[in-house]
Amino acid sequence: MLMGDAIMHDGSPLASPARTVPSADAIERRVRTDLVPQVAREARDALRSGDIDLLALLDSMQLLRLVVVVESAYGIKIDNSDLIVENLGSPFRLAAFIAAKTAALH
Amino acid sequence: LNAEHPVVVVGAGAGGIAAAIAAARAGARVLLVERGRAIGGTVVHSLIHTLGGLYDDAGRIINGGLAAELADALLHRGRDSRQRRLGRTWVLNACPMLYQELVTGWIGSLPGITVALETWVDRVTERSGRIEMVTLGSRSGVVTVVAPRAVVDATGTCAVVRLVDPALVVDREPAAAGGLIVVLRGVEPGTLEAPRGLAHLRALRAAAAEGSLPAGCQHVWLDHGVRSDEVYVKLAVPTVVISARSASLDAERDAVVELLRRQPGFSSSYVAATGAPGIRDGGRVVGECMLSEDDVRSGRKFADRAARCAWPIERWDPHGSVALEYLPSGLSYDVPLRALHVRGLANLWTAGKTVSADACAQASARVVGTCWAMGEAVGRAAAATTAPALASASPHQQPQPPAPAPLP
Numbered sequence: 001m002l003m004g005d006a007i008m009h010d011g012s013p014l015a016s017p018a019r020t021v022p023s024a025d026a027i028e029r030r031v032r033t034d035l036v037p038q039v040a041r042e043a044r045d046a047l048r049s050g051d052i053d054l055l056a057l058l059d060s061m062q063l064l065r066l067v068v069v070v071e072s073a074y075g076i077k078i079d080n081s082d083l084i085v086e087n088l089g090s091p092f093r094l095a096a097f098i099a100a101k102t103a104a105l106h
Numbered sequence: 107l108n109a110e111h112p113v114v115v116v117g118a119g120a121g122g123i124a125a126a127i128a129a130a131r132a133g134a135r136v137l138l139v140e141r142g143r144a145i146g147g148t149v150v151h152s153l154i155h156t157l158g159g160l161y162d163d164a165g166r167i168i169n170g171g172l173a174a175e176l177a178d179a180l181l182h183r184g185r186d187s188r189q190r191r192l193g194r195t196w197v198l199n200a201c202p203m204l205y206q207e208l209v210t211g212w213i214g215s216l217p218g219i220t221v222a223l224e225t226w227v228d229r230v231t232e233r234s235g236r237i238e239m240v241t242l243g244s245r246s247g248v249v250t251v252v253a254p255r256a257v258v259d260a261t262g263t264c265a266v267v268r269l270v271d272p273a274l275v276v277d278r279e280p281a282a283a284g285g286l287i288v289v290l291r292g293v294e295p296g297t298l299e300a301p302r303g304l305a306h307l308r309a310l311r312a313a314a315a316e317g318s319l320p321a322g323c324q325h326v327w328l329d330h331g332v333r334s335d336e337v338y339v340k341l342a343v344p345t346v347v348i349s350a351r352s353a354s355l356d357a358e359r360d361a362v363v364e365l366l367r368r369q370p371g372f373s374s375s376y377v378a379a380t381g382a383p384g385i386r387d388g389g390r391v392v393g394e395c396m397l398s399e400d401d402v403r404s405g406r407k408f409a410d411r412a413a414r415c416a417w418p419i420e421r422w423d424p425h426g427s428v429a430l431e432y433l434p435s436g437l438s439y440d441v442p443l444r445a446l447h448v449r450g451l452a453n454l455w456t457a458g459k460t461v462s463a464d465a466c467a468q469a470s471a472r473v474v475g476t477c478w479a480m481g482e483a484v485g486r487a488a489a490a491t492t493a494p495a496l497a498s499a500s501p502h503q504q505p506q507p508p509a510p511a512p513l514p
Contacts, residue, residue: 042194042432059193060300061327064307080305088301 119147342426
């Protein structure tokens with residue numbers, strides 16, 4: 001998958017910043033079913049359940065793209081200081097991180 | 107044994123070295139011809155430190171024989187060599203200089219192999235489906251090899267096959283981007299550790315996007331080196347500048363290194379080595395059989411297997427971005443020996459990235475481990491090629507051994 005594919009993976013617009021603050025559950029669902037599969041199609045099955053280790057699942061190129069995908073999906077800015085295991089290590093942690101970031105926007 | 111009918115291997119990269127060793131072990135006399143000053147090929151000259159194609163996706167050795175011997179030797183000889191997960195593949199992390207030392211020693215230990223450095227093929231004479239004569243050029247003159255047992259084009263660019271008939275070569279259009287690798291040392295260990303290490307890549311890409319770095323730098327990649335203080339910087343080489351180290355490429359490299367030096371962990375780093383631009387696809391031969399994208403994706407097996415491969419299909423665009431298409435878990439495919447046999451020529455073979463394949467299949471099969479396995483199969487086949495009937499040589503062209511060149 002090319003970088004550009006992220007924008008046209010299933011025809012739905014990628015940059016759709018939420019108008020209301022989404023729940024952490026809803027974010028985690030999207031992380032599992034949409035955002036991570038955008039950068040790692042082959043990981044779709046592994047993402048279905050359990051709090052898996054995203055740093056083991058994704059290579060650095062995929063992680064880098066995930067950061068870009070998350071930023072544009074939620075209209076947030078991820079700083080270099082945010083690049084820590086506590087924020088990116090698993091779908092649960094990533095969802096909690098996104099929830100905190102989006103809450104800070106409102 | 108067959109001094110008058112050597113196997114001529116052209117190009118001393120992975121495919122050529124393996125072909126030479128295998129042919130020599132099978133009892134053939136081998137002339138290994140290399141245009142450059144040293145043997146080793148892309149791994150050595152372009153500084154490849156993550157050797158792909160040696161393992162399957164579970165990390166098991168995928169090809170026995172020379173490829174496995176190589177992996178074993180690199181792991182045992184190199185204090186810092188290790189098998190490593192890279193994305194969803196397994197690679198062998200080893201220093202390119204160690205690889206060079208190892209293969210040079212290996213070639214030198216086989217009395218059946220004569221190495222001719224800074225030597226190239228000037229002319230090839232073909233008659234009724236056989237290569238009958240090979241004319242080699244070098245600074246010290248011209249040498250003609252009459253009635254070679256077999257010729258292996260392991261040049262990586264089909265240089266020999268093109269001399270026989272340009273129609274036997276398929277060039278990629280548009281060409282895939284190449285890569286330029288710069289080795290930095292003096293980097294603080296752990297600097298690239300994910301996820302924090304992604305900050306350096308983001309900084310480079312952001313700088314390329316906003317124009318403070320040349321636009322070409324948006325595809326730059328950083329990787330752990332072999333030693334703990336090393337970082338390998340990989341720059342994309344657009345196909346327009348692939349043929350030579352250009353000034354713009356040097357400027358790009360310097361700009362990237364300068365920016366990195368301002369990043370935490372890189373302040374004491376310095377450039378330890380710069381590779382030559384690597385070419386991923388320098389043309390593929392038309393073989394007796396052509397490996398296809400479908401063969402790769404479906405894990406096709408062949409009775410005349412030369413190599414087994416499970417490496418993902420690397421899709422490089424001309425500018426230098428890459429997308430990996432992994433094969434389904436557990437799947438591998440075969441490279442048939444016929445894909446290394448040049449069509450219609452009984453004693454002309456190829457080995458390595460010039461394998462007869464479509465662009466997509468080649469983008470998986472071209473990795474170094476597979477090239478070693480291909481080379482080994484071709485070397486054996488070349489040694490087993492029936493020697494030409496001496497009567498067919500004209501009385502004025504007595505078969506003569508080529509002038510040996512000194513080893514480095």
